[in-house]
Amino acid sequence: MGTVLLVIHLLACIFLVAVILLQRSTGGALDGLGGGSGASNFLTARGTGNFLTRTTAILAVILFITSISLSIYYKGVHRPSGSILESAPAQSTPAEPIAPEAPVAGK
Numbered sequence: 001m002g003t004v005l006l007v008i009h010l011l012a013c014i015f016l017v018a019v020i021l022l023q024r025s026t027g028g029a030l031d032g033l034g035g036g037s038g039a040s041n042f043l044t045a046r047g048t049g050n051f052l053t054r055t056t057a058i059l060a061v062i063l064f065i066t067s068i069s070l071s072i073y074y075k076g077v078h079r080p081s082g083s084i085l086e087s088a089p090a091q092s093t094p095a096e097p098i099a100p101e102a103p104v105a106g107k
Contacts, residue, residue: 002070005069008062009070016063022052024048
């Protein structure tokens, strides 16, 4: 169930970004991607604005619903108790460096 929600959430994110970039702006964004006037090729200017605004709203609602659903779903998932630092393997302290032995005179 969590995987399905996560996939829907990711798809909604990707489509939401794409729809926002397709909307008409002063900078152009991706409006001209389709050649010429972009998304305005298949609809009038008013129809395109309404369509993209409505699509953005629907995708935003889907994004909010999946976000809340994922947080509720993963709230009940069992997590190990304690700190992550306690479960980390213990680090060994390095041994004291051994000083080289002085050469013995007479050998």
